[in-house]
Amino acid sequence: MSATASGVKYSPDWLVKYSNVSVEEKLDELRRLMGKAEGDPVRIVGVGAGAWGSVFVAMLQDSYGHLRDKAVVRIWRRSGRPVDRATAEHLFEVINSREDVLRRLIRRCAYLKYVEARLGDRTLFADEILRDGFCLNMIDTPLCPLKVVTNLQEAVWDADIVVNGLPSTETSVVFEEISRYWRDRKTMPIIISLSKGVEAELVPEPRIVTPTQMIQRATGAPVENILYLGGPNIASEIYNNEYANARLCGAEKWTKPMAKFLRQPHFIVWDNGDLVTHEVMGGLKNVYAIGAGMVAGLTNESATSKSVYFAHCTSEMIFITHLLAEEPEKLAGPLLADTYVTLLKGRNAWYGQKLAKGELNLEMGDSIKGKGMIQGVSAVKAFYELLSQASLSVKHPEEDRRIVPVQLCPILRILYSILIKSLTFLFCQRIPKKFVMKYGQDISNSARLKLPSGAEWQVELTRCNGKVWFEKGWLEFSKFFSLDYGDFLVFQCEGNSVFQVCIFDRTATEVDYHIAMPGMEETDHEDEEDDDICIEILEDSQPVPRPEVKREKSPLPCPPSYKKMRTSWSDKAAETMSENDVGGSSTTRKCLKRTLEDLGEFQSLNNDEKARALLSADGFISEKAYFNVVMQPSYVQQSYLNVPANFIKKSIKRLQEKQTVMLQVKNSLWPVNLLPHTQGSAGRLCCGWITFAREHDLKEGE
16 A cells, blocks of 8 residues: 655555664665675765754764764864853753763763863863764754764765765865865765755856755766755754654665665655755745744744745745746645745744844844854845846736746745845945946046045955946945945045045934054053953942043044044035936935934934933943943944943953853843954944843933
8 A cells, every 4th residue: 555745655564664674784785785895884974063964963873873893974074163151151051951961971081171161261162062962053952972073084085975964055165175085986975965055056047056966066976876855854853853754865776775774763764856846945945934934023923924924935936946947846745844844943934033033133144153054045145146037037927028037026035135135235335327337437446445534445346237346345344334234325536446435324424434444453552451341221329429530642543634534525425425426326315315304313312412411420430341321312223332442442452253241230131242343443232232222221311
């Protein structure tokens, strides 16, 4: 008796037959198919140690690791990634809550290092804890101990089975390196890809490039040796022996024997021949999972809203799959289940939900601490770019004309606008078309941007199809001046590819330009101990006389023409914003006027208001380092608070990367991210700040 669904044959008799086969018998059968001699073990190597890659290799280690003369299991990951203090403390709590893990570490004499890490006397590394069975992206689910190799050549050169656990964005680069170590091999290994991402290739013709195709291009391995394993599955649930099934897709030569080899009582693996559909759907589900998380976050987990979204997104997925694959498998059975579980629970849905709730921001990128790579972000860009190609045009469903496919994918367009387009200004800035038409021939491939502070930035230009962008160097410029979505810049061309630039924030207020130049080193000869960072909320405290402190002159040189430049040029920006100067700037003038008229309640406090607020806190002193800041409208209505440079310099010396700090009010602690604002000279409290501000009902002028 058998039943068929989505091209996969399910037979109860067949399942019972193979479920009674012993682990050693399955291994012996695979060894025979590979032509393994007695005493020559099957070498299984995992490449990449994300959550699913680590769990998959740990599952094989649990099943076959005890048969050491017949199978050797190991995993490769890059060395040198430190485990931060907060993660080490959490790891210590997990260990002590699991008696089996605690006993195992004590028996292996490994427990002491976690005690030392908890106390701050030792730094742990990701490859070190992986050997003990802890994946950095899944701390709460301890695995079995693994043999970890940090040298890629040592890991893969003699492998018989390679499991790709890398994100799609890293797959090509790593497997190109691996190919150098396989040049002298007579036979290629079997490669099982777990990666769910995709990339777009637009020339010579538009197409999606899947991870298995990346691997085949990089290594030249036979197509029948490269397989794809799809869900539905959640890594931590599978390792905790919750029932799950998967599909091993590829050529019949290896899918059937490998599906049998991978199958376990709680993890049922079916073979499937439709590799393209399953990989495309593997990338698509991550795209729409981000949207599902956003819907859940914005609607307070409304079941009705999520069901409506599910109906619309599956419709788009079916449309895209039929466009990119010949005779694709129907979105039913395991394919539908895989989509459902990814939209319901997974790192991409988690990411979308956190974005919607304001607990993450886009500037943090798509690699999130404790979660790893959010592959749906790059997949959004890949599918959008591919489906925007005119060569893939389709007939409009209601009109007699052809349109690009992305016009029929409203959810994909919205996700692209949120996740990709809104951050484009950070990486490049297009020069208006009118300006390029009039002055484009006089602009070289390199431009200088001059600020009122006297700072100058070298930025290279990119040209394509009559369009011109500031590109190489623009990212550093935008980060240095903390450009945000909604800020606007005024460019005045002085000739010879030199531009005077003024920057205005969303309140139409010109920003404070930092004197520090790119690459300028700050020196601090004072031999002071770092003070504890403490930010306190002032309540009804009595003024305390403050000792008079003599201010020392700043060691940074200030260009003498700074004030003159500010009054003579930037204060008259409106007059200089003519179309002859900047091209199409009438829109900018309208934006400036509208911002000034309509956002009165969002304007910065004037000097008198600031003075009154600071006077109320004038009596506050503390033994610890502190700073006073007046609550501007932007601080209580947006998701950040600027931290003064002198406080950063005194307390942290030089802020070079994101840190998590704790804001303490009485006995309550609030974690907030502290980001470098201007190459270490100042900082910005962001992720977590708006939650803190709202919880404590911070008001303008406080």
